[in-house]
Amino acid sequence: MSPTNDAASLDDVLVGEAVLGVYRQMFAALARDSGAVVDDPEMVDVAETLLAAFADAGEEGLSREQMRYVCRRYPAEVFENRLRVLKGLGAIREVFPKPNQLRYRASFTSVVGLMFIRRMMLDGGQSEMHRLLALEQLNVADPRMTVEQARAGAEGLARAFRLWSVELVTLTNGTIEELREQAPKLWGTEEILQRAERLHGAILRRWPQLDRTCTDLRAAIYAYGDASRRAAARLSDSAGTTRNLTLLPPETWRTFARTASREELAAVLEGFVFDAPAPWHEPAAVVTAVQDGPRATPPRPAPPRPSVPDPGLSEDASSDDAAAERLRVVAEQVLRGRDRVAVEEVLDQDWTAARRLLADLSSAHLHPELPYRLVWSDGLDSRPDGSPTWLSPGVFERTGT
């Protein structure tokens, strides 16, 4: 704190130079040339790539070749231009201020400025306004806050709100497309208004002497609220007629669909003619549906069937009686009224006929319903001249019934 005029002026110059330096560093990312702002977002990308590389490099910094390497995606002249401007504005500077310095380091302020710029580019001034209001609220609660600071903050906010409402009024009177583009600025307005009014109340409670400033702030807040409401009304009016569904956020459409009456919903499609529902049921589709449908009884597996056509069980069954009858006739002929007869008596014909008779007698013996029986004894007679040349003596007899 030098008391002399010279020193004071030098100090002022230094202070002014420091402020200017911060400004230059902050907006170095945006500067196209030392005097103007960039017109190409790619140039901001170059700055961001460089700063990220510096953050990774640590305290060593980067050499010029390394910088060129990380920016290899960009044309050489763009890179040279950016590097020159960033160096000129102090965002990138030599590790030691010497001629022929090879290594560089980046300025912290530039990164913060770039973050701020990115944020502003991303979601406009509105979220920044939220942050400012929240910050200001914290400041007001801070016991170190002075009246002057509070007055400056309130005035700044009032100015911001006034400018904002002016912009909204201009938008409201402009074209609907422009309004739609800027529509994100209108969302969440209520919250901003509430925050601002809370802040205003806090300032007024703590420093009642700031009532004039607070009146300005209040007026600015109300003006902003009115302008915002008017712009939103114009937007929703035009949204109702243009059927451009992007005019309003999806939540608004959903709320409308849920709360609107049937007439309101139907009015959207007034003048349209729709076909009556006419689904087609092909007969084959009906058949398929019935066959595929759940059955009343679960389908049972079919019993195995021969692949060749069955000659028919019923024929055999019906001929069984006839066969039994024939066997009975044969047996009665053999017995001729007797109860038993020796088999060798019966088989006294030639073997061709005898074997047929023997087969019939065996069948009569085996038939469960016929009352005849063949009984063989254990002996074996050899008859070299007989028709059956050997023979076991046996008896064909009528059984009990």
Place this chain on the structure above:
Amino acid sequence: MSAPVPAPVPSSAPSSVPAEVLARARARLLGAHSIAVSDPAPPGLVTASDGSRVWLLSPWPDGATPAVLEEYDIAPMPLDRPGQARRVLAAALRCCWPRLDEAPWPGERVPVGDVLEVYARMSRGDPELARRWATGELRRLHDTGWLLLDEEAATVRPGPRIALWPEDSLGSLRDLIRRLPRPPEPLPRVDEQAAPADERREPDVPHEPQEQGGPVEDAGE
């Protein structure tokens, strides 16, 4: 879904639009709607008459039906639960189409209860639930012109759209309907000889479960 209001089309330009275009638009808009037999039928529409009313239906070119969509791999009009709707339609035809040698249209008017009973016997699960599902499907089939449902009299009969089925596509449907469970007998007859009919039906069923026509018919007569 209720039918849209037909007001804008007919009233807007009665003079400039040709009559058949208007009639076609109205037929598409209203689905299957009917006029008296005495009224002149507009040209260019397929008509299905049951003697007293004439239903106007919009035709497809070259005698095709929407079934050709499947040949061209085009999705048909989406339908909620198409299988259930078609099973209910089959149950209704089982009752409304007693003489299978004839065409299904115009068919006969039968009580809704018979159709519900047939459907309940066709399907598995809770019969009461099946009846309730079938009632909803009957209403939807009525809305789309496949059945004519008289809710006050509780009767149902085939709808005009059934008249659009080509005769040569009905063979498998006839076979199917012959195999479906029979509708219950009319009430008065059941009152007279309910017990003997039931007694005689019981022993018949286990012997020949596949022949659903014969034994029940005998029992009923």
